[in-house]
Each structure stands twice: as structure tokens, then as C-alpha cells.
Amino acid sequence: MKNEVLVQIGRRLSKARTEKGFTQGDLSDMTGLSIKMISAAENGHKAMRPENIVKICNSLSISTDYLLRGESPALATMGEQEKLNTLTPKQREALSKIVADFLSVFEEDDPI
Template sequence: MKNKTLEEIGSRLASARKDKGYTQEQLANLSGLSTKMISAAENGHKAMRPENIIKLCECLSISTDRLLCGESVMLDSLAEHDELKQLTPKQRDALSKIIDDFLSAFK
């Protein structure tokens, strides 16, 4: 039986990889990890070690919060605004991605 949390993280990993236009093999080469490990993580079959999570997030220019939790810490700090409270989970995810992409442009 698969772990739902691992499946969700895997789905976000696959989505971030595809958003960058990378194949699993390309991401493996960039991160120094194996294609097999990336495939297992994307399919929710295996948990990743913390150092591998960091490597993948750096290669994909996303925060670990985005990969692990689905949105950025920055979005949580803005949650006091009434407009943000009314967003659907899908809208919150999209906004979180916009914030992460914007902030990564200044790294």
C-alpha cells in the first residue's frame, strides 16, 4: 500500500520537473542522483533523504516547503489577507508557485 504523503510529494516533484522541461534522466544528471531514485520518488514508492530533497529543489529552483507541503512559507505569512483565505487549494498552489518563481529570480 502506498503512502499518501509520499504520493503527493512525488506528484509535486514530477510537476516541478516537467515545468522545467526536464526528463527524469536530465534531472538525475543535474542533481547527481539516479534516475531510478527519482522515478521511485515521483511514484511515491520511496521516501527521499533530506540531502537529496535539497539537491532536487536546488535543481528545480523550488523551495523545500513547496515540494514537501505544497506551498511556500511566504504564502502562509500572507494568509491573514481576506482575499487569500477565499482561494481554493488549486489557486493557493498556483499563487505559491508564482511567489517561489519570483523569489528564485533574485537568487
């Protein structure tokens, strides 16, 4: 019996790859991963190592949240994602604090 989580991840991987117009061979060339491994992941037969998930997500310009959970972060547009990727660790920390402060406003008990 297949693991349903792996099947769902595989479906999202296959969908993202085909929507970008890439073959499994193309993705293999882009990531350095074997076609066999990509095929096994897409078919839900095998879990991927974290470093391979990152390679695939970077190559397909998708978030790990999308691949693993089917969720897209609020800042997932490609242009915004590219800008986020250039932030220094200090800038990322500051941005995380800004987002956390913003979201905390909506966690209060008082309805808006």
C-alpha cells in the same frame, strides 16, 4: 498501500520537473541521483533523504516547503530566492528577525 504523503510529494516533484521541461534523466544529471531513485520518488514508492531533497529543490529552483508540503514561501520568486541564497548567516538571522517582527504585528488581538 502507498503512503499518501509520499504520493503527494512525488506528484509535486514530477510536476515541477516537467514544468521546467526536464526529463528524469536531465534531473539525474543535474543532481547526481539515479533515474531509478527519481522515478521511485515521483511514484511515491520511496522517501528521499534530506540531502537529496535539497539537491532536487536547488536543481528545480523550488522550495522544500513546496515539495514537502505544497506550500510556497512568500519570497519564492526565482530572483528573490537567488538573492536570499547569497546572504551570509548573519544577514539571514537579521532578515528572520525583521520578518518575525513584521508578522508579530498581525498576531495582536486588536483587529486592523
